[in-house]
Structures are given as C-alpha cells and as structure tokens.
C-alpha cells in the first residue's frame with residue numbers, strides 16, 4: 157500500500173534566510189575545557205545554531221551568523237561552560 | 245474459539261483493549277467519568293501486566309500534546325477524557341488530525357457546563373465532528389472493547405492515517421458492569437500489525453511538522469486530504485469489521501447496524517447506549533403492528549450517508565434521536581441525516597427529537613411513545629408539524 161500518498165504538513169529544515177545574528181547584544185562564548193558534552197545547549201537553542209563538531213578542541217560550536225544572543229544555552233549549560241559576553 | 249468472559253465496566257473494557265493493543269505511551273488528566281480508564285491502565289503497568297509508560301501532566305491540553313508527541317515518534321499512544329477535559333484539549337484535537345498522526349482517544353460522554361453536571365449527554369463528543377478525527381460510538385461494553393482495537397487498526401491504515409475517538413456514555417456504560425469476552429493476546433496480535441504512520445520523528449533526520457505553508461492552496465489541499473481520507477476510511481472500516489467478525493464471531497455492520505429494517509417503513513436513527521432502549525422500543529412497537537426498524541449509526545465520522553440512504557429509501561419516514569443540540573439549529577445527527585438524505589433524493593419526512601440532555605433518563609417507553617405519535621401523524625396528515633421536538637420526559 158506504499159502507493160498511497162497523503163498531503164502532509166512536513167518540511168525539511170535548511171539554513172535560514174534571515175540572519176538573526178545581527179540582533180545580538182551579548183554573545184555566548186564556550187569554554188571548551190569545561191564542556192561535558194551533554195548536548196543541552198544544542199537541544200535548547202531556539203535558532204538551532206549550535207552544531208555538534210566533535211573535534212579534538214571542541215565538542216559544540218556556535219554559528220554566530222544566526223545566534224541571536226538570547227542566552228538560553230548559557231542558562232541550560234549544567235557546568236556553566238558558556239558565558240554571555242557583551243558585543244563590540 | 246475460546247471465550248474468556250470477564251465482568252467489565254465500559255471503562256475497564258477500554259483499559260483492557262488498550263493493553264491488548266500493546267499501547268506504549270498513555271497520558272491523561274483525571275476527570276469524572278473517565279478516570280477509572282487510566283487508573284486501570286496504571287494498575288496494569290504497575291503490576292507488570294503491561295509494558296508502557298504513563299506520563300502525568302497538568303492539563304488535558306498537555307495530555308493530548310504528550311500523546312501526540314509520543315505517537316509522532318513512532319509508538320502507539322492513547323488518552324481518555326470527558327466533557328470539560330475535551331474542551332480544554334480542543335486545540336490539540338485539530339493539530340493531531342492536521343498532522344495526520346494516528347492516535348486513539350476514548351471520550352466518556354458527559355454534559356458540559358454551566359451548570360456542573362456529570363451525567364451523560366453527547367454534547368462533548370458531537371462538538372468534535374469538524375476536526376478530522378474518526379468518530380465511533382459504542383452501544384455496549386463488548387462493542388467498546390472491540391471498537392478500541394478496531395480503531396487502532398483503522399487509524400494506522402495507510403489509506404487513513406488519522407486519529408480516532410471512541411465514545412461511550414457516562415455511567416450507563418462507563419461504570420456499569422457487563423459480561424465481556426476478552427480475546428487472547430495472540431488473536432489481537434494477529435489482527436493488529438505493528439505500528440504504521442505517515443512519518444516518524446527521529447534524531448539524525450530532522451523534519452519540521454506544521455510550518456507556515458508558502459502557498460495557502462497547499463494548506464487547503466491538506467484539509468481536503470483529511471476529508472478525502474475520512475471518506476476513504478469507510479472501505480477500511482468495513483474490511484476491518486468483517487475481519488474482526490471472522491476472528492471473534494462479532495461484527496457490527498461496519499458503519500451502520502440495522503435492526504428489524506428489512507420490511508420496515510419507519511426508521512429510528514440514533515447513536516450510543518440508548519440504542520439498546522431503541523431496540524426494546526422497536527420490539528414493543530412491532531408487537532403493536534407498527535412497521536418500524538432501527539438504524540444504529542456506529543460511525544459519526546465518516547458520516548455513513550449513502551449507507552443510511554440505501555436503507556431509508558422507499559420508506560415512509562425517519563426519526564432521529566439526538567442527545568445534544570447545535571443550539572439555534574437542531575440536533576447534529578439530524579442535521580447530517582437530513583442534509584445527506586435530501587441531497588441523495590431520499591424524499592421522506594424526517595423528524596428530530598432532542599432528548600436525554602444533561603443526563604435526563606429516557607426509557608424505551610418514552611422512545612416508543614414519541615415514535616408512535618410520529619407515525620400516527622404521518623399516517624393521518626402526511627407531514628411532520630414540529631420537526632425539531634424537545635422531549636423532556
């Protein structure tokens with residue numbers, strides 16, 4: 157019965173067109189030596205702009221083109237590895 | 245086939261069916277008269293008889309949202325509610341239909357306030373009829389158990405992929421014990437395939453459900469697809485009921501069930517537990533010489549329009565009993581019935597009786613009395629004078 161196709165309200169996320177990075181007043185800076193790789197920041201970021209890179213020096217990375225500086229990641233990080241640093 | 249007859253209330257029949265359907269996630273908020281469904285399920289889980297998770301939540305809106313989330317991620321999920329609880333869920337009722345996620349929900353029908361009232365009428369259930377869910381109404385506790393299992397199968401059929409709700413009358417079924425045959429787990433396993441659904445959320449494969457469509461016409465087509473799938477579900481309902489009948493010896497006619505209709509000229513139409521009283525009323529009127537039959541609508545959505553027309557065509561009249569009202573118009577079952585019978589050129593007078601609202605007791609004597617005067621009026625005058633009648637008993 158695989159030939160039955162319904163019209164579904166689904167979409168595939170792709171990179172956004174509005175650069176929400178310009179909204180930022182404070183920027184999240186990750187101290188990778190403290191990071192315990194829990195993925196909480198990755199899960200909670202409302203812009204989905206934290207990527208898991210898993211390199212030798214860092215586990216997660218912020219894409220600042222889209223980071224709007226809301227501070228949610230810093231708030232949920234259980235080991236306080238993320239600090240919000242004023243821009244400019 | 246071996247019968248295992250247990251003594252079950254309607255609510256316990258729901259719980260047993262949920263267990264037999266191998267539901268994995270249940271979430272609900274307590275509300276009378278639904279509560280004992282979820283209490284029984286928690287007992288099953290606590291005692292190790294059922295392998296599932298109960299998620300406790302702070303409201304019915306969250307209960308359905310939780311079940312919706314669990315179902316989206318690939319498991320069979322269930323919730324139950326009544327009256328005000330269903331009203332509080334209403335937004336999520338639409339979302340789960342629009343999202344095309346198969347879910348089963350039991351509605352133990354209860355009057356909506358104001359004023360407070362816990363007795364059965366059908367206002368809560370009938371007010372969901374535009375949402376896109378399959379809607380089935382049970383007459384007795386055996387049908388409750390059988391229909392819950394059938395509903396899992398129907399909602400997860402790729403031709404349908406929509407959620408479904410089953411109604412049972414507060415107290416008349418929910419808290420009344422009847423003998424119920426509880427089928428073997430192996431029988432239910434052979435009837436219910438493993439979970440099927442149109443898409444599944446899983447990590448590593450990000451998809452978004454419910455984004456703003458760039459073109460509203462796509463959105464309209466989604467709503468059209470919900471409607472078309474409900475209409476297509478009629479065939480699935482018939483197949484599933486027939487197959488269940490082969491396995492258990494019990495089938496319910498699929499969409500509608502007729503009682504003493506073959507030579508009838510007048511038809512009583514109704515849903516729910518009082519259909520049992522309507523059967524008694526038919527027997528009583530038959531013994532007095534009235535040519536009357538009964539059409540039980542098992543499904544309210546999809547509405548069995550053609551099936552109903554086929555039975556009523558050539559008759560002399562039909563009388564629809566509604567246990568709720570679309571205030572300012574008429575009873576919802578009546579409205580569907582006259583619209584479709586009219587459009588399908590079944591030119592018989594149809595009367596609406598609104599009764600049993602707020603749990604007012606209606607006996608088979610009451611039903612027989614109303615039907616008797618209806619038949620007498622048509623026989624003597626050829627028309628119905630008061631086509632929407634409120635009957636207070």
Ligand code: SF4
Nearest residue numbers: 201223224226227229
């Ligand atoms: S500050 Fe906000 S937007 Fe930026 S990475 Fe953290 S959670 Fe995401």
Ligand code: SF4
Nearest residue numbers: 191192194195197233
């Ligand atoms: S929340 Fe903190 S510890 Fe967890 S992954 Fe993000 S930076 Fe690392």
